[in-house]
Amino acid sequence: MTFPFSALVFDLDGTLIDSAPDMTRVLNRMLGEFGRPAVTEAQVRGMVGDGSANLVRQAFAATGAPLEGEALQPALSRYLDLYFEDDQPSTLYPGVAETLAHLADRGVHLGLCTNKPERISRKLLGLLGLAPLFGAVAGGDTLPVKKPDGRHLSWVLERLGEDPASPRAAMVGDNGNDVKAARAAGIPVVAMSYGYPRMPVADLGADLVLDHFADLPAALESVASRR
Numbered sequence: 001m002t003f004p005f006s007a008l009v010f011d012l013d014g015t016l017i018d019s020a021p022d023m024t025r026v027l028n029r030m031l032g033e034f035g036r037p038a039v040t041e042a043q044v045r046g047m048v049g050d051g052s053a054n055l056v057r058q059a060f061a062a063t064g065a066p067l068e069g070e071a072l073q074p075a076l077s078r079y080l081d082l083y084f085e086d087d088q089p090s091t092l093y094p095g096v097a098e099t100l101a102h103l104a105d106r107g108v109h110l111g112l113c114t115n116k117p118e119r120i121s122r123k124l125l126g127l128l129g130l131a132p133l134f135g136a137v138a139g140g141d142t143l144p145v146k147k148p149d150g151r152h153l154s155w156v157l158e159r160l161g162e163d164p165a166s167p168r169a170a171m172v173g174d175n176g177n178d179v180k181a182a183r184a185a186g187i188p189v190v191a192m193s194y195g196y197p198r199m200p201v202a203d204l205g206a207d208l209v210l211d212h213f214a215d216l217p218a219a220l221e222s223v224a225s226r227r
């Protein structure tokens with residue numbers, strides 16, 4: 001059977017990879033260098049989703065006097081360098097590699113739309129062996145805008161060959177930014193329940209909430225048949 005969507009765009013952190021342990025490890029190295037105590041992984045899970053500058057800002061606010069604007073830059077750039085150099089790759093959630101390969105085999109165009117910086121996102125896709133599957137990648141610093149702005153997602157859709165006026169695509173994410181970007185771009189959205197939603201996942205407003213990535217192909221066929 002032909003798959004009902006010609007393109008699927010995925011979020012990265014909390015959707016494809018469980019990156020909170022990595023971000024916690026790297027943040028804590030940076031915080032230590034700046035004389036700050038460590039943050040816990042549970043705290044970091046609540047800070048992920050709005051890009052690296054927001055993550056670093058929140059980590060400073062949680063460990064002492066807040067740092068804003070220019071004062072944050074040295075810490076942000078140190079965090080990004082340490083993360084880029086980090087050689088312990090994030091863990092893929094169960095079923096991700098097999099399901100993405102299955103979708104690509106069925107001719108679905110796959111894209112990535114993440115608020116994580118592009119160079120780190122591309123490096124992680126490479127380390128995890130997923131890079132060849134993705135026809136378009138947009139990080140949080142690829143464009144002047146990022147999720148929840150729908151233009152971030154629409155840019156990926158266009159690169160996957162979708163007509164911006166009537167995309168035959170869906171978004172798969174884990175937090176409110178993914179849902180808002182999908183709504184703005186006019187495409188349906190599936191939320192994975194295991195990520196970093198920062199609110200009850202049922203309240204995100206997604207078309208569907210899924211617990212297992214391997215259920216995605218069948219679930220998307222049901223989303224399409226309801227439309």
Ligand SMILES: O=C(O)COP(=O)(O)O
Pocket residue numbers: 011012013014048049050051052055113114115116117147
């Ligand atoms: O770096 C972040 O803030 C989160 O990135 P995501 O968009 O892949 O969840």
Ligand SMILES: [Mg+2]
Pocket residue numbers: 011012013014015049173174175195196
């Ligand atoms: Mg995410």
